[in-house]
Amino acid sequence: MTHNLPITIVTSPGGITAWLVEDRMVPVVSLQFAFRGGSALDPADKVGLANLAASTLDEGAGDLPAMAFHGALEDQSIYLSFSARRDDFHGGVKTLHDNAGEAWRLLTLALTQPRFDNEEVSRVKEQLISDIQHHYADPSWVAQRTLNKMIYAGHPYQQPTSGFEETVALLTSDDLRTWVKERMARDNLIVGVCGDISAADLASLLDQIFGALPAKSKPFELPKVTLAATGENFTVMRSIPQTRVVMAQSGISRSDSDWFAAMVMNYVLGGGGFNSRLMMEVREKRGLTYGVSSQLSHHKYSNILSVGAATSNENAAEAIRIIKSEWQTMANDGISAEELKNAQTYLTGSLPLALTSTDKIADFILHLQTEHLGIDYPARRLEKLNAVTRADVAQVAKRLLNPEALTLVAVGQPQNLINSIAAPDPAQGNHYHG
Amino acid sequence: MFYTQSSPGEGSPGLFHPQSFTLPNGLRVVLIENHRAPIVTHMMWYRVGSADDPVGQSGIAHFFEHLMFKGTAKIPAGEISRIVARNGGDDNAFTSYDYTAYYTSIAVDRLPLIMELEADRMENLALIDEVLFTERDVILEERKQVVDSQPMHRLQEQMMTALLPHLPYGTPIIGWADEIAKLDKIAADYFYAHWYAPNNAILVVSGAMTMNELRPLAEKYYGPLKPKPMLPRLRPKSDHLPAAQRITLSDPAVQLPILNLAYVAPSYGSASDGRMPYALEVMNEIMSEGATSRLYKSLVMEQKIASSVGMYYNPTALADSSLMVYAAPVPDVAIEDVEEALHVEIQRAVADGFTETEIAGAKKRMIAEATYARDSVKHPAYLFGMALTTGQDLQDIEEWPERIAAVGAAEVNAVARLVFNTKNFVTAVLLPEEHK
Numbered sequence: 001m002t003h004n005l006p007i008t009i010v011t012s013p014g015g016i017t018a019w020l021v022e023d024r025m026v027p028v029v030s031l032q033f034a035f036r037g038g039s040a041l042d043p044a045d046k047v048g049l050a051n052l053a054a055s056t057l058d059e060g061a062g063d064l065p066a067m068a069f070h071g072a073l074e075d076q077s078i079y080l081s082f083s084a085r086r087d088d089f090h091g092g093v094k095t096l097h098d099n100a101g102e103a104w105r106l107l108t109l110a111l112t113q114p115r116f117d118n119e120e121v122s123r124v125k126e127q128l129i130s131d132i133q134h135h136y137a138d139p140s141w142v143a144q145r146t147l148n149k150m151i152y153a154g155h156p157y158q159q160p161t162s163g164f165e166e167t168v169a170l171l172t173s174d175d176l177r178t179w180v181k182e183r184m185a186r187d188n189l190i191v192g193v194c195g196d197i198s199a200a201d202l203a204s205l206l207d208q209i210f211g212a213l214p215a216k217s218k219p220f221e222l223p224k225v226t227l228a229a230t231g232e233n234f235t236v237m238r239s240i241p242q243t244r245v246v247m248a249q250s251g252i253s254r255s256d257s258d259w260f261a262a263m264v265m266n267y268v269l270g271g272g273g274f275n276s277r278l279m280m281e282v283r284e285k286r287g288l289t290y291g292v293s294s295q296l297s298h299h300k301y302s303n304i305l306s307v308g309a310a311t312s313n314e315n316a317a318e319a320i321r322i323i324k325s326e327w328q329t330m331a332n333d334g335i336s337a338e339e340l341k342n343a344q345t346y347l348t349g350s351l352p353l354a355l356t357s358t359d360k361i362a363d364f365i366l367h368l369q370t371e372h373l374g375i376d377y378p379a380r381r382l383e384k385l386n387a388v389t390r391a392d393v394a395q396v397a398k399r400l401l402n403p404e405a406l407t408l409v410a411v412g413q414p415q416n417l418i419n420s421i422a423a424p425d426p427a428q429g430n431h432y433h434g
Numbered sequence: 435m436f437y438t439q440s441s442p443g444e445g446s447p448g449l450f451h452p453q454s455f456t457l458p459n460g461l462r463v464v465l466i467e468n469h470r471a472p473i474v475t476h477m478m479w480y481r482v483g484s485a486d487d488p489v490g491q492s493g494i495a496h497f498f499e500h501l502m503f504k505g506t507a508k509i510p511a512g513e514i515s516r517i518v519a520r521n522g523g524d525d526n527a528f529t530s531y532d533y534t535a536y537y538t539s540i541a542v543d544r545l546p547l548i549m550e551l552e553a554d555r556m557e558n559l560a561l562i563d564e565v566l567f568t569e570r571d572v573i574l575e576e577r578k579q580v581v582d583s584q585p586m587h588r589l590q591e592q593m594m595t596a597l598l599p600h601l602p603y604g605t606p607i608i609g610w611a612d613e614i615a616k617l618d619k620i621a622a623d624y625f626y627a628h629w630y631a632p633n634n635a636i637l638v639v640s641g642a643m644t645m646n647e648l649r650p651l652a653e654k655y656y657g658p659l660k661p662k663p664m665l666p667r668l669r670p671k672s673d674h675l676p677a678a679q680r681i682t683l684s685d686p687a688v689q690l691p692i693l694n695l696a697y698v699a700p701s702y703g704s705a706s707d708g709r710m711p712y713a714l715e716v717m718n719e720i721m722s723e724g725a726t727s728r729l730y731k732s733l734v735m736e737q738k739i740a741s742s743v744g745m746y747y748n749p750t751a752l753a754d755s756s757l758m759v760y761a762a763p764v765p766d767v768a769i770e771d772v773e774e775a776l777h778v779e780i781q782r783a784v785a786d787g788f789t790e791t792e793i794a795g796a797k798k799r800m801i802a803e804a805t806y807a808r809d810s811v812k813h814p815a816y817l818f819g820m821a822l823t824t825g826q827d828l829q830d831i832e833e834w835p836e837r838i839a840a841v842g843a844a845e846v847n848a849v850a851r852l853v854f855n856t857k858n859f860v861t862a863v864l865l866p867e868e869h870k
Contacts, residue, residue: 025470026809067735070725075795077802096805124737126764128743133689133765139583155552242578272633274503274515284512307649310579342520349522352471353539356811369831412583426690 002421004357007365007375010199012206017044018374020189020202023358029195030362031107033210034088034370036188039161040301041220046172048163050084050127052121052171053179057082057091059120061109066120069106078103080110084161087300088370089183094359100110111184112212118174129165134230136427137226139244143308143411146236147246151407153422155225157302185217186210187289192366195358201310207380214422225302225388229407234374236411243316244308249405250298252396254371260384261392262400266334267343268293268393269326270307275342277330281322282309288319316414324403331401334394348382372374438736447802448832450814453645460633462822463652466814473726474641475812477537477547478556481636482629484609485531485602485752486667486856488621493609496529496619497524497573498625503527506558514551521547526867531603532752533823539812540642549655556630557659566619577608585685586692586864593862594756597696600672601753618627622801633661636822640815646816669753671768672750674696675858686867690741691769694862696757696777699853701751703825711749711847712837713852714757715815718747719796720788721779722759728783729759739767743776750820757853769863784854804835843850 008020039050058073058080060066073080076099082091089112095103135141145160150157162168189210193202229249252262263271269294270278278292292309311319335343355361369375410417453465484495505511518525523540538548582585591606598604606613637656639648700710721728722745723737730838733740743761759780763772817831 023470025468027805028809061646067726074724074726076798077806094806095488096802123735127741128587130690130764134692134762136689137585137685139687139688145776211621224754226776241581242575244583272519274512275519282513283566283572287568288575290572292574310575310583312578342516344642345522346519349541350519351523352473352541353522356468356471356473357809359809390860 005365005378007303008189008199009375010206010288011233012026012200012203012211014207014208014211016186016189016191016200016206016414018193018206019369020165020197020199021194021361021365023194023361025212026195026358027196028094028358029092029097029100029191029193029197029356030092030360031191032090032092032366033099033189034090034366035184035193035217036088036190036370037183037217037220038086038088039084039159040086041183042156042159042163042223044159046167046175047159048161049175049179050183051161051163052088052125052168053176053428054082054084054089054129055124056116056121056176057110057114057354059124060115060117061106062113062115064109065115065117071107072102076102078106080107084370086157086161086220091187092362100197107305108209108212111209114176114180117177118173121173125171126166127212128162129168130163132165132168135162139238139240139242139310142236142238142426143244143246143409144153146234146411146423147248147409150223150232150234150409151228151248151304152302153228155233155301156222162403181214182218185214187215189215190366192351192362192364192369194362197313205232219389222301227302227304229304231409233410233420234301234416235414235417235420236409236423236425238412238425239429240412241313242310243414244310245316245320245408245410246306246308247406247408248304248306249402250400251298251305252400254298258392258396258399261388261396263347264340264385264388264398265330265335265397266294266296266305267347268339269330272343272346275346278323278324280306281326282319285342286322288312288315292319292323305348312415314415316410316412317416317418320408320417324406327401327406330397334390334397337390339394340388340390343386344388351378351381372377439633439648449835450818450831452828455649456827457652457657459556459657460677461652461656461659462636463648464545464636464638464818464828465643465645465648466818467642467644468637468640468811468814469642470811472642472821473539473541473811474542474545474639474643475537475539476545476552477735477813477815477819478552479533479535479636479638479823480630481532481634481667482534483530483532483825484605484607485669486629486665487602487605487609491613491621492605493573493605493614494617495534496608496623497570497614499527499534499570500530500573501566501622502555502559503560503570504642505560505704506549506554508554508558509551509561516547516554517551522550522813529607531607531870533562533820535700535819537812537815544641546651546655547591549644549651553659554633561619561622563619564595566622570614570617572606574611575672577611577614581606581608584729585683585688589683589862590684590694592681593694593696593860596681597698597756598671598754600670602669602819603751603753603756618776620681627662628665631662631664632656632659635665636819638815638819639813648785667752671754678857678859678861680861680863682863682865684865684867688864688866690762690765691866692864693769693773693776694745695758696862697757697853697856697858699747699755699757701755702752702830703752709837709841709845709868710849710852713841713849714747715749715800716793716838716841717765717783717788717797717846717850718745718757719730719800720792721783723799728779729776730861732760733772737775738776740765740772748826752824769865773861780854783850787850788843793841793843797841801835
């Protein structure tokens with residue numbers, strides 16, 4: 001059944017479209033939406049702007065100052081949240097059916113009449129700057145941040161969504177008002193809804209919530225990323241007993257005809273949890289790590305294949321050697337018939353496990369739209385995965401995988417790591433100028 | 435108040451309408467029907483956790499959880515997760531102070547296979563040194579990743595040791611590295627023999643299944659397992675300790691300080707009056723849930739001295755639990771100012787108590803949460819598993835909304851005084867390293 005989600009496309013009298021899965025198992029409604037254009041559009045001197053917008057849109061709207069607005073949400077157990085991603089800006093409401101009227105009223109206010117009172121914006125900026133400084137204590141965050149800086153050099157993708165202390169400090173309420181005008185409009189809006197609501201009710205609701213937004217957002221175009229994945233090793237020295245390692249190279253577009261073969265390949269290589277080759281070689285056979293995994297990430301302007309692990313400082317070089325060796329083995333030999341079959345049964349069989357709550361289903365059908373996957377994607381995914389052959393995987397592995405191209409960042413005190421270049425610790429300042 | 439659906443409990447009060455029976459060998463079976471998708475979550479819970487680790491063998495319960503994936507006479511090491519995955523399922527496990535649980539989510543027609551595997555490893559685990567020692571290395575890496583590389587977790591580990599020095603909850607679930615490094619097959623086999631048996635386990639199944647379908651499967655796969663005598667679950671505790679404690683950790687990776695306060699609090703399992711934990715849950719809601727909560731409103735919204743603040747209370751435990759308060763100052767605010775502001779709010783709770791309006795609002799929000807809790811397959815299985823391994827029963831979960839609704843102002847004020855009006859609490863401060 002879940003390979004054939006009962007999605008209805010609802011269009012409002014005003015011409016706004018949403019995808020809906022009507023489901024009355026529990027008296028809950030989840031409305032998730034996205035505006036195309038995310039934190040990658042933040043100007044270099046205003047990095048963190050989209051994230052600040054996400055953190056202040058619920059800090060008062062219309063006649064309700066921040067505390068009154070939070071009080072109105074909490075009194076009715078309404079969950080309203082916004083988040084900035086690289087390519088999109090997301091929002092969502094989860095509400096009990098009985099309180100839905102108030103939920104839609106508060107969401108409409110937040111989208112159309114956010115207050116951005118100076119006092120609240122200043123407070124939230126201090127909170128976000130604190131968050132940034134807390135991130136510096138986390139080796140995983142430091143590794144990922146440093147990797148992004150290296151592989152996306154010269155492209156807005158190198159900027160962290162959270163911004164830098166210096167740029168967040170300079171953002172103003174006027175910046176937020178401009179951002180809202182330019183970035184939240186009807187022409188870049190995508191909506192996914194699940195739960196205890198009818199198509200007819202949703203149709204009129206869409207106009208009520210989104211109808212007052214401007215017709216058009218500010219157009220944008222960013223250059224494609226030229227990935228700086230050139231096989232260099234960077235080390236951020238930290239006095240911790242373990243080294244956090246992340247590596248990345250070019251990936252594959254979701255619209256590529258080899259995408260599904262690549263998905264199978266990555267599952268066998270390092271995406272399949274305990275069942276992946278990397279887990280078998282690095283954890284199960286040698287006990288060098290608690291976890292190692294690889295993933296294919298697809299963004300609007302770049303695609304990467306990355307891998308991450310944490311391992312004792314004295315074992316870091318050995319763990320890296322094994323990962324690169326598995327990379328090469330996969331490129332040379334592809335996968336066995338048994339591995340193919342196992343990947344196919346997992347990847348097709350596990351999809352329904354992710355679709356068991358109102359929120360998850362709404363998120364999923366929003367995702368189908370943001371990624372241009374189409375309403376028939378669940379069925380098409382099943383068919384395409386089952387059609388993948390060993391030859392397809394061998395071909396895409398040969399095409400994609402290149403251990404020489406893996407750019408590596410190690411955070412810790414890795415021993416015996418040769419040809420390593422010292423990289424600045426992100427905690428040491430000099431962020432967007434340097 | 436609660437939406438009804440076509441399940442055996444239709445029209446009757448209660449939240450999840452669990453059905454339950456016990457096999458002759460002592461295995462308790464609980465079913466929560468949920469027909470939203472053709473899947474089930476199968477969870478096997480054992481009444482054993484890190485608080486049952488023998489002295490000198492801290493970490494054995496957690497280590498053993500890993501070893502349950504390491505093969506039987508029939509199934510080679512690591513194969514169980516591969517079988518689950520090739521059938522489109524996800525599996526994993528977790529260990530806490532009072533319980534250990536193994537779970538699989540999978541298409542409902544694969545349930546018999548899962549039961550066969552789970553029954554096999556309850557009785558026929560076959561460990562060999564080579565596999566066991568490699569897994570021990572994995573756990574030492576896990577400890578380095580999760581605790582030793584995270585300054586906040588290192589501090590919290592010591593905070594629990596300081597707060598509950600004699601109660602085993604003061605020892606970390608993952609164990610101390612020196613003791614983990616000495617765990618061996620003798621320790622593992624002893625642990626298995628004395629804690630893993632049907633009479634010490636609870637099966638919770640949540641998903642698209644009826645009791646008429648589940649019962650014969652449970653009888654077929656779990657019925658033949660033999661019960662064993664189990665060890666007593668010891669939860670020694672110290673007398674009420676008189677002194678306040680302050681611990682401080684400075685770390686070069688830390689940029690902004692963080693403050694924690696930890697108090698001893700009664701749990702569902704330990705409270706002298708069974709209503710106390712419910713009153714504490716209401717107090718926790720008023721103090722720390724959401725932007726309008728007392729702590730967030732005062733320290734973050736009004737005084738603007740903290741970037742985050744919160745309180746955490748876990749009532750689901752066999753013995754006394756902990757109530758933790760934390761706050762992080764914004765840049766350029768001294769940790770002492772945030773500490774003082776927290777104590778002002780805590781003393782206000784002790785001296786003045788809470789208003790009827792605050793209590794009514796908190797109860798309304800908590801009862802609404804119970805409806806959201808039904809919007810999940812896994813979550814109800816967790817609730818019942820935790821309850822049944824810590825001395826509670828089905829009706830304790832089913833009646834939770836009514837018990838919260840019955841909490842009165844006098845009870846909330848009394849538990850605030852009980853927990854906070856003491857010198858025996860721990861202040862734990864994480865600080866940046868002094869720059870020379």
